[in-house]
Amino acid sequence: xxxxxxxxxxxxxxxxxxxxxxxxxxxxxxxxxxxxxxxxxxxxxxxxxxxxxxxxxxxxxxxxxxxxxxxxxxxxxxxxxxxxxxxxxxxxxxxxxxxxxxxxxxxxxxxxxxxxxxxxxxxxxxxxxxxxxxxxxxxxxxxxxxxxxxxxxxxxxxxxxxxxxxxxxxxxxxxxxxxxxxxxxxxxxxxxxxxxxxxxxxxxxxxxxxxxxxxxxxxxxxxxxxxxxxxxxxxxxxxxxxxxxxxxxxxxxxxxxxxxxxxxxxxxxxxxxxxxxxxxxxxxxxxxxxxxxxxxxxxxxxxxxxxxxxxxxxxxxxxxxxxxxxxxxxxxxxxxxxxxxxxxxxxxxxxxxxxxxxxxxxxxxxxxxxxxxxxxxxxx
Amino acid sequence: xxxxxxxxxxxxxxxxxxxxxxxxxxxxxxxxxxxxxxxxxxxxxxxxxxxxxxxxxxxxxxxxxxxxxxxxxxxxxxxxxxxxxxxxxxxxxxxxxxxxxxxxxxxxxxxxxxxxxxxxxxxxxxxxxxxxxxxxxxxxxxxxxxxxxxxxxxxxxxxxxxxxxxxxxxxxxxxxxxxxxxxxxxxxxxxxxxxxxxxxxxxxxxxxxxxxxxxxxxxxxxxxxxxxxxxxxxxxxxxxxxxxxxxxxxxxxxxxxxxxxxxxxxxxxxxxxxxxxxxxxxxxxxxxxxxxxxxxxxxxxxxxxxxxxxxxxxxxxxxxxxxxxxxxxxxxxxxxxxxxxxxxxxxxxxxxxxxxxxxxxxxxxxxxxxxxxxxxxxxxxxxxxxxxxxxxxxxxxxxxxxxxxxxxxxxxxxxxxxxxxxxxxxxx
Numbered sequence: 001x002x003x004x005x006x007x008x009x010x011x012x013x014x015x016x017x018x019x020x021x022x023x024x025x026x027x028x029x030x031x032x033x034x035x036x037x038x039x040x041x042x043x044x045x046x047x048x049x050x051x052x053x054x055x056x057x058x059x060x061x062x063x064x065x066x067x068x069x070x071x072x073x074x075x076x077x078x079x080x081x082x083x084x085x086x087x088x089x090x091x092x093x094x095x096x097x098x099x100x101x102x103x104x105x106x107x108x109x110x111x112x113x114x115x116x117x118x119x120x121x122x123x124x125x126x127x128x129x130x131x132x133x134x135x136x137x138x139x140x141x142x143x144x145x146x147x148x149x150x151x152x153x154x155x156x157x158x159x160x161x162x163x164x165x166x167x168x169x170x171x172x173x174x175x176x177x178x179x180x181x182x183x184x185x186x187x188x189x190x191x192x193x194x195x196x197x198x199x200x201x202x203x204x205x206x207x208x209x210x211x212x213x214x215x216x217x218x219x220x221x222x223x224x225x226x227x228x229x230x231x232x233x234x235x236x237x238x239x240x241x242x243x244x245x246x247x248x249x250x251x252x253x254x255x256x257x258x259x260x261x262x263x264x265x266x267x268x269x270x271x272x273x274x275x276x277x278x279x280x281x282x283x284x285x286x287x288x289x290x291x292x293x294x295x296x297x298x299x300x301x302x303x304x305x306x307x308x309x310x311x312x313x314x315x316x317x318x319x320x321x322x323x324x325x326x327x328x329x330x331x332x333x334x335x336x337x338x339x340x341x342x343x344x345x346x347x348x349x350x351x352x353x354x355x356x357x358x359x360x361x362x363x364x365x366x367x368x369x370x371x372x373x374x375x376x377x378x379x380x
Numbered sequence: 381x382x383x384x385x386x387x388x389x390x391x392x393x394x395x396x397x398x399x400x401x402x403x404x405x406x407x408x409x410x411x412x413x414x415x416x417x418x419x420x421x422x423x424x425x426x427x428x429x430x431x432x433x434x435x436x437x438x439x440x441x442x443x444x445x446x447x448x449x450x451x452x453x454x455x456x457x458x459x460x461x462x463x464x465x466x467x468x469x470x471x472x473x474x475x476x477x478x479x480x481x482x483x484x485x486x487x488x489x490x491x492x493x494x495x496x497x498x499x500x501x502x503x504x505x506x507x508x509x510x511x512x513x514x515x516x517x518x519x520x521x522x523x524x525x526x527x528x529x530x531x532x533x534x535x536x537x538x539x540x541x542x543x544x545x546x547x548x549x550x551x552x553x554x555x556x557x558x559x560x561x562x563x564x565x566x567x568x569x570x571x572x573x574x575x576x577x578x579x580x581x582x583x584x585x586x587x588x589x590x591x592x593x594x595x596x597x598x599x600x601x602x603x604x605x606x607x608x609x610x611x612x613x614x615x616x617x618x619x620x621x622x623x624x625x626x627x628x629x630x631x632x633x634x635x636x637x638x639x640x641x642x643x644x645x646x647x648x649x650x651x652x653x654x655x656x657x658x659x660x661x662x663x664x665x666x667x668x669x670x671x672x673x674x675x676x677x678x679x680x681x682x683x684x685x686x687x688x689x690x691x692x693x694x695x696x697x698x699x700x701x702x703x704x705x706x707x708x709x710x711x712x713x714x715x716x717x718x719x720x721x722x723x724x725x726x727x728x729x730x731x732x733x734x735x736x737x738x739x740x741x742x743x744x745x746x747x748x749x750x751x752x753x754x755x756x757x758x759x760x761x762x763x764x765x766x767x768x769x770x771x772x773x774x775x776x777x778x779x780x781x782x783x784x785x786x787x788x789x790x791x792x793x794x795x796x797x798x799x800x801x802x803x804x805x806x807x808x
Contacts, residue, residue, distance in 0.1 A: 009716065010702040012738070013801030015709045015787035016731070017546070022739055023794045092742060149743070267749040267792060321747040326762060328752070377779040378618065378756035379628040
């Protein structure tokens with residue numbers, strides 16, 4: 001018999017092998033998925049260099065702006081994570097997680113200059129956008145990722161909460177809701193009324209059709225926008241929008257990359273939220289169309305599903321594991337709740353990035369949703 | 381069934397290695413407690429001489445199984461050693477081999493022709509006296525399992541030949557090399573249970589074993605061979621019944637209450653050895669696998685120190701980082717190479733120091749993979765959370781006690797949380 005090496009044997013409880021998916025691997029997959037989306041957005045938007053309507057001065061190339069925003073957001077997040085790890089002994093170093101967070105901050109940031117806007121505030125333009133992105137990344141990582149984590153559970157999506165907090169002072173002004181009122185300078189036809197394609201006014205709004213607004217908002221500002229038709233706005237909403245969330249520039253890119261990510265890690269990514277969100281949003285959109293008697297149902301549907309704040313958030317923010325329910329049923333309710341709130345906020349608050357606020361509200365329901373869908377075990 | 385995770389098998393070399401007879405040890409350390417149930421008391425003292433197959437420890441309790449001397453020699457010590465059955469030290473009888481081959485003949489064999497005229501009581505008594513327990517890992521005494529209440533009608537005998545543990549091949553080799561003996565064991569059990577239908581459940585990946593099974597069992601009455609694409613988890617008796625017969629056994633209910641008995645092939649082989657050879661359970665086939673040059677299947681005497689097997693196979697002890705017995709998913713890492721082989725040691729898996737180290741445990745990221753992977757539909761992370769917060773009432777409400785201990789939750793966890801071990805420990 002041998003006693004050699006006896007004391008050196010590692011004793012650990014079963015199982016003695018692990019699956020291929022680790023936290024770092026998940027983060028790497030997510031990072032590269034987001035990197036593809038960011039790169040696609042930057043490439044598409046590199047066609048546009050912003051020109052100030054009033055002065056005619058040449059501004060920043062929009063694609064370059066995306067790249068710089070991404071570098072700043074990732075750099076700030078990773079740097080802050082590293083510094084915290086060095087300064088606070090029990091702060092876990094999660095470089096990949098921080099890098100993912102930086103890209104989510106970038107992709108959920110609003111850039112671009114709609115053609116009809118002459119007085120858009122600084123957040124959507126470089127170089128001011130760089131400061132806002134840096135602030136969101138820093139506050140998001142330190143306050144909403146690290147400090148929230150100390151509580152044992154993150155209650156709100158860090159990127160969404162940080163964006164909301166940083167932009168709160170201007171959220172009701174030029175940035176979002178008030179400017180979207182039909183009576184404001186942007187003159188956006190309200191969603192709380194009938195919508196239609198084509199140039200002619202629809203229903204009682206007495207304004208340009210919603211599709212006209214969409215074309216003006218999302219089409220390439222440097223070329224003459226096409227006549228708004230169902231086909232033209234579908235093509236624009238799916239392939240390339242020049243304003244809104246960076247990550248939502250190309251809906252089709254988000255859909256392909258998102259589904260590929262879910263396929264790779266079906267058990268790890270909460271695809272049920274995405275599925276229920278988009279189904280819920282579609283149902284809500286059809287319901288609103290019926291209520292308001294839309295001339296073209298597809299206009300509202302395409303807006304609801306494919307604006308950047310919907311398509312990107314639905315795939316990459318609503319599925320954040322830490323701030324969403326554990327159970328399958330809870331996840332489905334979460335997705336549907338997110339959809340209902342998003343449509344209601346967009347319709348009645350004129351807050352077209354309303355999914356962000358809806359997500360924060362739904363995040364707060366997670367402790368309750370975790371009690372839903374505790375199914376009985378095998379044989380019971 | 382949706383929640384079944386495929387775990388890659390590492391059996392290519394081991395499954396083609398024929399069973400080799402491993403030399404008897406110079407000193408055997410026979411654990412007195414190797415089964416599930418009441419512990420045994422030694423029936424020999426230091427200085428006593430023993431012969432092969434002599435009973436050396438037993439209990440008067442029904443749920444127990446005696447142990448026997450695997451070699452001829454003298455009892456030199458009764459002392460504690462590490463017992464991998466329950467991850468703690470427990471009593472063992474140390475026997476020094478005198479090299480003789482004298483066998484105890486207390487367990488008288490019968491011929492195959494005598495089977496039909498031998499009463500079930502005698503057969504069950506022989507199985508009990510042979511010390512046979514479930515060799516698939518559970519260690520439940522076989523004579524108890526084969527004695528369901530008279531109110532239970534057994535309709536199905538499932539021969540569990542799935543061998544889900546990713547590194548284990550001992551059962552597969554038995555299927556290939558001892559097929560006829562297994563059939564003899566099946567006939568004994570079938571007689572005891574009142575001739576139920578026999579279902580041989582194996583995996584489609586056991587390509588060498590399937591033709592052998594078909595050859596030997598193909599013409600047997602009321603016998604079905606099912607070679608399915610079963611996952612590791614379906615080696616569990618309840619999940620196997622669900623896969624084959626479609627029902628879910630309620631927690632707390634025994635298989636016999638559902639009209640089914642599930643027996644592992646190694647156990648059935650041991651039953652045949654006991655009834656027709658008069659051989660108590662003093663050896664078993666174990667797979668030597670892992671980070672070694674030549675994986676093997678060894679017929680090894682119970683009580684043989686693992687160090688003998690390591691040394692005999694020229695495995696560098698300085699390169700061993702971890703040594704796992706009885707499967708990488710549900711088995712135990714032993715603290716010393718001097719741990720003896722016991723009835724439940726289905727495999728010895730060597731983890732080299734060159735292998736990539738285990739990743740450290742980090743905070744839960746709430747991905748829910750453990751929930752969507754649990755084969756018995758538990759919520760492992762919620763149970764784990766309740767246990768770590770001391771809220772055992774909540775853990776019980778989340779069906780803590782229904783855990784089958786398969787380890788899948790820990791396997792899939794990207795944060796490497798000790799979910800399974802925490803739940804199993806609390807369950808006990």
